[in-house]
Amino acid sequence: MKIANGHEIIQLFESWSPKKLACMDNDPIGLAIGTLSKEVTKVLVTLDVNEQVADEAIAKECELIIAHHPPIFRKLAHLRTDTPAGKLYEKLIKNDIAVYAAHTNLDVAEGGVNDLLADALQLEDRQILEKTYQENLMKLAVFVPADHAENVRLAMARAGAGAIGNYEACSFSTRGQGRFRPLEGADPFIGDIGDMEQTDEEKIEVVFTQSIKNKVLKAMLNSHPYEEPAYDLYTLAVEANEMGLGRVGRLKESMTLERFAEHVKACLNVTKLRVVGDITKTISKVAVVGGDGNKYIHAAKRSGADVFVTGDIGFHIAQDAENIGLSIVDPGHHVEKVMIKGVAEKMEKLCSEAKLSVQFVQSEINTEPFIFI
Structure with a gap:
């Protein structure tokens, strides 16, 4: 260490x-x-x-x-x-x-404030409440001598390329013939200066999020045997890695709003809180936003949540929530x-x-x- x-x-x-x-x-x-x-x-x-x-x-x-x-x-x-x-x-x-x-940024991050609050409230089947960030996917296609393809493929996988959902190191390869003529001043890995060369190559294709582009390219270039690797780089029209504020999830078992308020007090270690709504209402689906969630009552309602757990709720916002049939439990800002x-x-x-x-x-x-x- x-x-x-x-x-x-x-x-x-x-x-x-x-x-x-x-x-x-x-x-x-x-x-x-x-x-x-x-x-x-x-x-x-x-x-x-x-x-x-x-x-x-x-x-x-x-x-x-x-x-x-x-x-x-x-x-x-x-x-x-x-x-x-x-x-x-x-x-x-x-x-x-x-x-x-x-x-x-810590509110949005996976495992950050909102996930920690959702963990504390014991919410299951969680989703993002309000999407605030997403990246495009990119695809890298690189041509590698067949007997070096595995090294390059593994290097790119270690850099994060090929991560798709619950899978990692995903790639696709096709075999073909590579042709090139080294010119004066080159230091070819295969062939001689001035001679036309043909060799067995693999085209390796991998996808990755835009944020790790430089890391993947560096891994590929460092592991590739050629002096001047041939590769194509595309931005795909596929969006991935969606992240955002707040979380929405389900309770293990439904309960009344009154009982849920006691659940929140116990889980978040608060002695008092404010409640908006009919305390006899059944609560199954919960939205949560750490800190000040005044702007997100409509997002919580659209998510299908029965109750919105957040802090700093204003008087008129509470009335608006009441009017749209959304219950609120406000344990304060400090639960962050x-x-x-x-x-x-x-x-x-x-x-x-x-x-x-x-x-x-x-x-x-x-x-x-x-x-x-």
Whole structure:
């Protein structure tokens, strides 16, 4: 195991929750404070960054904080250390603690905030509530000497090419004859300068998502024996890798809205919540959005959900939900704290696989601003 630097840790994080998944305009994700160009032995994972969390990071000797809510949400007009925010930034900088924020990209990511909430609520047969991101598929067709085809095929598969649904390393090959004449200055793998050459070749075809194009091309070029490999690259009219905000799933057994509200309290560890709708209504299908879900009541209704679990519901939005026959359970914004345990465990696994020696510390600071009386 080797000591990691900040860049290595965040590179692993972004392999799971890349910035491209962010679905809010100008979402201030990424490195917010400090530098990643340093060794990191401990990372504090938190929902929010306030002065108490900064003190916790100092006490626990963490060099990096990964937070869900960005500590700098709007552009700064100035940086004054006589304001609460300025004092926080000063404390973090003076103690050489970097802060990295993953906001809506972590909401969308598979295994991110919304999946963690759906897991906690024990939802089955899950689907995306609102699609926010998708990639096109690409196809690579490369011509390889027959006795080297397997090496090239395996290299592309290791780079992620040929992943289709629940299958991996998918490819198609056809045999044929390759012809070429090496010119002066070439260093041919087969044949001689100036002579027309003919050899048995395989045409290997693989598909992959657009985001890994460079990785697949690099794998193919590095494993190919030819000095100048011949290949075709297409963008297909097939969309894949759909991702989005929120999740919709079914309960293992139906229950009344009143009982479901108690289920939410127990699963999400909240003492109080708000409910919209007839508490005797039967609940089977559930939509969930972490944080503020005011914009998604109609998406929840279209999904066929009986109830929508989300936070920060406004008065008039609650009335609109009532009018369209959608029940709501509002346990508050702070239930996104499920990301603390989820991110820490995911990153421990990724760093262990990469043989990086990093400890992920789960914040114990309660950043919920509301007190229920």
